[in-house]
Amino acid sequence: MPELLQQSEPTGSRSTAPPGAGIPPATAGRARVSDDTERLARDDLRRQIGALERELGELFATAFPRRGIEFGVPAAGGPRVLGIADLESVRDALATRLQKARVELSRRADVELGNRELLESMIAQPDRYRWVRISNEDIGEPGCRHWHSRPRWGLLGMILRWWRVKLSSGCP
Amino acid sequence: MVGWIAPQLRDEFPGLALHYLVLDRGSGRSPREVKQRLRSLSDRFTGGEAINLRHRPIPWAYRVFYRHIGLDPDHTRTPVEQLALERMKHGTFRSQSLLDDALTIAVIESGVALRAFDADRVAGGLGLRGSAPGEGLEGRPGELPGGTLVVADEARPIALLFGATGSGRGVRPRTRRTILTATQVKGVPDIAVDEALWLAADVMGTGG
Numbered sequence: 001m002p003e004l005l006q007q008s009e010p011t012g013s014r015s016t017a018p019p020g021a022g023i024p025p026a027t028a029g030r031a032r033v034s035d036d037t038e039r040l041a042r043d044d045l046r047r048q049i050g051a052l053e054r055e056l057g058e059l060f061a062t063a064f065p066r067r068g069i070e071f072g073v074p075a076a077g078g079p080r081v082l083g084i085a086d087l088e089s090v091r092d093a094l095a096t097r098l099q100k101a102r103v104e105l106s107r108r109a110d111v112e113l114g115n116r117e118l119l120e121s122m123i124a125q126p127d128r129y130r131w132v133r134i135s136n137e138d139i140g141e142p143g144c145r146h147w148h149s150r151p152r153w154g155l156l157g158m159i160l161r162w163w164r165v166k167l168s169s170g171c172p
Numbered sequence: 173m174v175g176w177i178a179p180q181l182r183d184e185f186p187g188l189a190l191h192y193l194v195l196d197r198g199s200g201r202s203p204r205e206v207k208q209r210l211r212s213l214s215d216r217f218t219g220g221e222a223i224n225l226r227h228r229p230i231p232w233a234y235r236v237f238y239r240h241i242g243l244d245p246d247h248t249r250t251p252v253e254q255l256a257l258e259r260m261k262h263g264t265f266r267s268q269s270l271l272d273d274a275l276t277i278a279v280i281e282s283g284v285a286l287r288a289f290d291a292d293r294v295a296g297g298l299g300l301r302g303s304a305p306g307e308g309l310e311g312r313p314g315e316l317p318g319g320t321l322v323v324a325d326e327a328r329p330i331a332l333l334f335g336a337t338g339s340g341r342g343v344r345p346r347t348r349r350t351i352l353t354a355t356q357v358k359g360v361p362d363i364a365v366d367e368a369l370w371l372a373a374d375v376m377g378t379g380g
Contacts, residue, residue: 039183039184042184046236046240049236049239049240050236053232053235053236053239054232054236056226057226057227057232057235058226058227060223060226061223061224061226061227064223071246072244072246072247073239073244073246074244075242075243075244075247075248076242077242078241078242078243078320078321079241079242079243079320079321079332079333079334079335080241080242080302080317080319080320080321081180081181081184081241081302081319081321082240082241082242086242087240090239090242094239
């Protein structure tokens with residue numbers, strides 16, 4: 001409110017006031033410049049937070065159905081108008097979280113790629129991958145199916161090396 | 173109607189607005205057609221929708237605004253995400269009362285943050301502002317930290333913005349007139365806000 005009063009008062013009084021009376025003192029001018037600069041800084045930080053939040057949301061959707069990746073970013077405490085320091089800490093926390101989530105997702109993608117290659121080899125040569133079991137989760141897909149390399153006809157298959165990959169029917 | 177916004181908030185958050193309308197009725201039991209509508213909404217709202225909610229522009233706009241005002245949207249959920257979470261937990265949107273069902277339908281369909289107050293317990297027009305020193309919220313011990321963002325009438329805060337409602341200000345079984353409010357933030361188009369309020373009022377109207 002005081003800011004608004006300060007801004008609107010000179011326009012009405014300029015014609016009747018003595019020369020120089022409508023000009024705010026240098027310190028007030030500096031304060032207003034500083035206020036404007038801070039507001040611009042806050043606006044810019046809010047834009048950055050919006051962009052980071054969008055990227056985090058996209059990564060969250062990409063990461064599904066993988067579990068255990070942390071996407072939470074602690075709050076600055078509110079609801080209130082955050083100052084520059086608080087907005088910076090929110091932005092930094094979002095950027096850090098985004099970076100960590102990307103690294104974790106990339107690490108998991110590598111593991112899943114390895115598991116997919118293993119699955120292909122296992123299907124091609126089941127007897128080389130005895131008792132190996134790979135689930136949908138291991139290859140980064142939703143559902144509860146799993147592939148299991150096991151002998152046909154139990155003990156007889158083990159002795160005669162008749163191995164095959166059995167695919168489970170899905171979720172119970 | 174459009175509520176007032178304190179000048180400081182208007183400067184800091186362009187696009188922030190509070191829209192509301194008054195209905196000459198309270199809540200009550202949901203009729204069969206509303207329950208049916210809720211079931212059909214449950215069938216349409218799948219896990220995929222819930223996962224991709226953050227991608228949609230309106231839920232994203234609320235998440236961003238939550239961050240801007242110091243709330244963690246994964247802890248204090250936005251209304252649409254809270255409903256989506258409950259849908260996933262319970263397997264359906266559970267019918268509770270006519271008002272709750274109307275808000276659920278409107279929030280899920282539009283993504284807009286809606287809430288309701290008892291119109292007879294509100295003094296004058298509604299708006300958004302920061303709390304003044306020494307102010308509190310009814311039913312909550314102690315004073316609010318200065319500058320806490322609140323939904324207020326012309327006399328006092330009646331709720332925290334996206335938070336608790338003051339005791340006795342919400343809709344109760346005795347309520348005869350209801351105020352539906354929609355909080356609009358930057359990125360939420362006017363048409364979505366109008367649609368949300370219209371939808372909620374329409375569902376309330378089917379209650380007889």
